[in-house]
Amino acid sequence: MKxxxxxxxxxxxxxxxxxxxxxxxxxxxxxVKVRAAAVNPVDWKAREGxxxxxxxxxxxxxxxxxxxxxxxxxxxxxxxxxVGDEVIGYVREDFLSRGTFAEYVAAPVRTLARKPRNxxxxxxxxxxLAGLTAYQVLTKVLDVKRGETVLVHAAAGGVGSLAVQLGVxxxxxxxxxxxxxxxxxxxxLGGEPVTYGEGLGERVRGLVxxxxxxxxxxxxxxxxxxxxxxxxxxxxxxxxxxxxxxNYGGRYHFVRPDAQDLQRLSELAEQGVVSVHVxxxxxxxxxxxxxxxxxxxxxxxxxxxxxxxxxxxxEST
Numbered sequence: 502m503k504x505x506x507x508x509x510x511x512x513x514x515x516x517x518x519x520x521x522x523x524x525x526x527x528x529x530x531x532x533v534k535v536r537a538a539a540v541n542p543v544d545w546k547a548r549e550g551x552x553x554x555x556x557x558x559x560x561x562x563x564x565x566x567x568x569x570x571x572x573x574x575x576x577x578x579x580x581x582x583x584v585g586d587e588v589i590g591y592v593r594e595d596f597l598s599r600g601t602f603a604e605y606v607a608a609p610v611r612t613l614a615r616k617p618r619n620x621x622x623x624x625x626x627x628x629x630l631a632g633l634t635a636y637q638v639l640t641k642v643l644d645v646k647r648g649e650t651v652l653v654h655a656a657a658g659g660v661g662s663l664a665v666q667l668g669v670x671x672x673x674x675x676x677x678x679x680x681x682x683x684x685x686x687x688x689x690l691g692g693e694p695v696t697y698g699e700g701l702g703e704r705v706r707g708l709v710x711x712x713x714x715x716x717x718x719x720x721x722x723x724x725x726x727x728x729x730x731x732x733x734x735x736x737x738x739x740x741x742x743x744x745x746x747x748n749y750g751g752r753y754h755f756v757r758p759d760a761q762d763l764q765r766l767s768e769l770a771e772q773g774v775v776s777v778h779v780x781x782x783x784x785x786x787x788x789x790x791x792x793x794x795x796x797x798x799x800x801x802x803x804x805x806x807x808x809x810x811x812x813x814x815x816e817s818t
Contacts, residue, residue, distance in 0.1 A: 602806055
C-alpha cells in the first residue's frame, strides 16, 4: 500500500511517500480503509524524536494517530464492526510504527468508534485525539460542574476549540485565550475570548476577579506560570503540554484511547454539541507540508490529510 513514512528522526523532509508493507490484521484489530487522517502536534514531535524516551520506534514509521475510514475486514475476535461500517479512531499503540497516514491501517478495536453520521470524513478525522483529550480532561480530571468558570488556553486550536464546546455543554462559563483574529471564532463556539500574551493575568482577573474554578493549559511554559495564579482558592489545574504543572499543584494528562469515550464524542457530534473546524486539507503525498503547517502552531481547528480513492480507482482501471 501507499503511505507516508520516515526511516529516521528528523524534520518534515524525513517524510517519504511510497510503498510500504500491507498491515496484518490481528484477532483484536480492524482493517480500516483510510479516508482521512488528522495532523496533531504530537505527530511532528514523534517524528523529531521527542517521544523516544517513552515510545519505541520500529522503523520505518508510518506517522499519524487520528483516522476516519471504512471497515474492510474485522479481526476474528471483533464482533463490534462489520465490513462497510464507517469508523473513527485514535489509533495509538505503545510503539511507533503502524500509523494512519496510509491507505490502510490495522486498528486495535479498543481505539475505534462509529463515525458521526453528520460529519464528513475530513471533519470526523479531527475528532478522536483532540476530542478525547478535551473530553477526558474536562469530565474526568477537572470534573467540571454546571455553573463553574473554566479557562481554556489556545481556545481556537484543535483541542481548545473542542474543550470550549464541551465546557459549554457541561454548563460552565468558558473563557478562552486566543489571538484577536480568532475572537469571533471562539465566540461562535460559546466561549468568551481573551487575548493571550503580556497582561493575560490582569485581563482574566478583570473577567473573573475571584479566579477560575478549572484551568485547562494546552501551552505550557510561561503561560502555565501565569495560569497558576488565576485559580480560585479551590481551583483545579491540568496541563497537557508541560509536566511542570505538578509543581503548581496541578495534574499532567496524556490522552489515552478509549472506545466508550470516543463513542460518546461521536454521539455528541451527531447531537450538534461539538463540531470540528477543518482549516486546511492536504493529499496524502503532501503530508510533509501538513506537518510544516502544524509546526507553525497557529492553526485554527484541525489540519487533515486525505486519501483520494477516486483517483486510485481510476488509475487501476
